[in-house]
Every structure is written in structure tokens, then in C-alpha cells.
Amino acid sequence: MTSSTTTGTVGDGLLHDESIHAAFDTIVEKVGEYSAQITDVREPTAEIATDFKQMLTDAGKIKGRPLMYPSISSGVGNGALVEMADGSVKWDMLIGIGVHFMGHSNPKVIKAQLDAALLDTTKHGNLQTSYDAVTFGERLIDHASKNSRLAHAFITTSGAMANESAIKVCYQKHAPATRVLAFENCFMGRSVTMAQIGDSAAGRQGIPLSTQVDYVPFWNKDRADAMGGATKFIDYTIGRLERYQSRYAGQISTFIFELVQGEGGFNVSNPDYLKALMEFCRAHRIAVWADEIQTFGRTEQMFAFDYYGLGDFIDVCTVGKMTQACATMYTEEYNPKGGLLSGTFTGATVDFTVGNALIDELASEGNYGPDGKFAQHHAEFCRQVDLLAAKHPDWFPETPGSEGISGGVGGMMRFTPFGGDKKKVMQACRKAYDEGVICFYCGHGPFHVRMLPPLPVMKMEDWARVFECMERALGKVAAGAS
């Protein structure tokens, strides 16, 4: 995708110069030749090991702590495979916690990056911008507005900053209300405000608590069954909301809905549960804000609110991660007054050219729906977990609260070995790294192994190869490896 500008300008001539684009095609082809050399998981290369060790030491020194994984890439990969700077090759089932959804060395991404290189400046902001930031927001709104009233997109550089804009929009609309409702175990980002709303004790350590947050439980089928069914669970949570409402009448500004919990454990909700809560918000003039920073693009619809069929309720929605640039979207009614939202940067040109390419890729035929490509990948992932459990039943004991041994939706995939024990699940992730799979954990107990794979470039047959590595890793944990 070529950067956009007005026709007839010098810039138009530059951006559409045929000789430049022919050179780009040569570069894309050349990158493809290197990329094609990466075909399977590989051990680190002995000769590079010393240099790599030094890189890790330097990286740890500059950060003030060792890297969580010795994960520095060499700059080339092939689809879901990535070469690390020690010469090893791994299945990247984490993609920088959900960022590189188009995989590694994807020709469309390389081309979009080259297009971005032509522009006169790297960064764009609210006072001077290229048109790519506009077309990026326009694409998001085009897709979001199919089934919602979302009308505007304010672009920014990180998920936490998009959430900061969202909360300001909600506060201003419902001033002087300042309280916030959220789900237990939610995650919102690392800014001072978001760290207070995110339900993690470690994330709030030493942070002044200036934001008043009340929590209600996220949907959990095991919990609903124990209560006597979905209706009982809905009644219980609505009862909690009614108590908050009578205790703080007129003081609640927004309910933040993380529609599929990410860090909280790849927990999928129940549409009736969400609908009852959103109806409550609407009846009491509480903004419904969907934090789709992790869910965007990954469920069985581009937006998780569409997956649940709840677009009509959404007042504010934030997206990030795979979008490269992040955005706060809101309805006409929530469009804030001038002066509330701004900032030096909206993002870099490359964020917008790659973000636009990503959105177009997502929108191409066949990805979404209950039988779409992303759903099929999820089904194959679950099938691989079942095969592993059938072979090693002792690795998969009954785990209360986990709703089965595998879960999530679309490109948010989790499985629960070793009863969801934190230490063993973390060990499993570390061993998986050594065996050739980059993955991570999630949840607050039970803990799960989580994968955020680059679905547009994954092949169905890749899954068996990924799980061969996982089997070796889990085998080492089961055998007592530290």
C-alpha cells in the first residue's frame, strides 16, 4: 500500500514514482530469498553464542534486570518462524505479546515499511501529519461502524495512552462522575491511572491510589454452574452493580469492558452476561467502554463487540497492539470538547502504512465467522491440546475454574497443564522457549500457557510441529526440570 497524498503535488510524484516502486519490488523479493532460508526450528549456532551472550548481558545492564527471555531477533523470519540473534529459529507464538500478527518478513509488511521510508518525516502528530494517519483512523471507523455507533478515532502511540484518552472522554461526558467499574483481574496498561484500574497487586505497588474503582466478576461458566446457572450469576452481578449505584449515585462515569480478558487468562465471556451489564450501564447513564487492545482482530470478528453482537451498546472503544498505531474511538455523543485530547505524536509513518496493510489483510475474505480461518486455527490448536492430553493424561489433571484444558477464542489461545500451577506453567513456557516455541503464561490462578500466533500466515500443518516442541517442553517439566 502506497502512502497517500493529494494528486499533482511533488509528493504525489515521489510516492508514485515507478522506478522507486520497481526498486522496492526488488528489495521485497530479496528479503523473500533470505526469509525462505528459514524453514524449521533450529538450535543456536555455537560460533555466535559468545557474541549473543554479550548482547544479553548488555541488554540486561541497560534495562536494569535480565530480559525475561533471551529473545533478541536477528531481523529475519518466515511467517510464524523467527530467527534469533544466536542463530536459533523458533515458532513465534507470542509475536511481541500480540503485535506482529502478519508474522515475520511478510512481503506485505516489508513493502509497507518501504513505502513509509519515502516520507519526509518519521513521526506525525496532532499539529502536522501525513494523510496516512487519517486513512488509518478512517479504516478503523469504517469497520467499527458497521455494527456500532462509533464515529471518530483519536490516534495515539500506545494502548495505555489510548486508554488514558478513553477515560478522559468518559469523565468529561459524565462530569462530575469520577468512579469507574471494571472486571476483576482486568488489565488496562501501565500508566498511573491504568495501573490502578488493572486488577493486579504488583502493578499498583507504590502507586498513589487516586482512581476509585469497583470490581465485579468476569463471566466464568464453572462459577455460574456452581451458582445454579447463568441467570443466577447475572442476577448476582446486577445486584452488586445496583449496590454500587445506590452507594455512589451519579458518581459512576464508565464501565470498562475487557471483552475477552487477556492478561487475566484468555477468559471468554457470555453474551447474555455482557448484555445484562451493558443494559444496566445504559439505564444508569454509565459509559460502556470496550478495551479491545488485545482482542482487536483476533476473535471470530474483527471487533470482539461484534463477536458478542453488542456493538449497539458501545460508547467508547480502544484498539492497539496488532494495529501498530493505537486508537480511541467514540460515538458522536462522546466526541469531547476541544483541548481534552492532543499530544505531540500520533505515531510514525510506518505505524500507519503497516497498520493499514494489517486492517486490509484482516478484512480480506475468509478470516472471520464461526467457520472462518481464525476459528479453524483455534479448533486445530484445541485438537492438538486434546491429542497431547490423551498421550499424557497425568500432565492435565482436572483444574477447577479453568473451563476445560484448552480455551480462548480465535487467535487468543490458552491451555492449562499441571493443574494451572503457576511455577510449573512458567517453567513450561521457559522450556518451550528452549525447545523452539515462544509462548507466555496468563491468568491469576489457575495459570495457563498462552499463545497469540500470527494467524494470517500460519498454516494448519504448522500446529503439529509447534506441539512436537511443546510435548518435549512439558515432558521436561513433568520430569522435574527446574
Ligand SMILES: Cc1ncc(COP(=O)(O)O)c(C=O)c1O
Ligand atoms: C486489554 C489491554 N489494555 C491495555 C493494554 C496496554 O497496552 P500497551 O502495553 O500498548 O500500553 C494491554 C496490553 O497488554 C491490554 O492487553
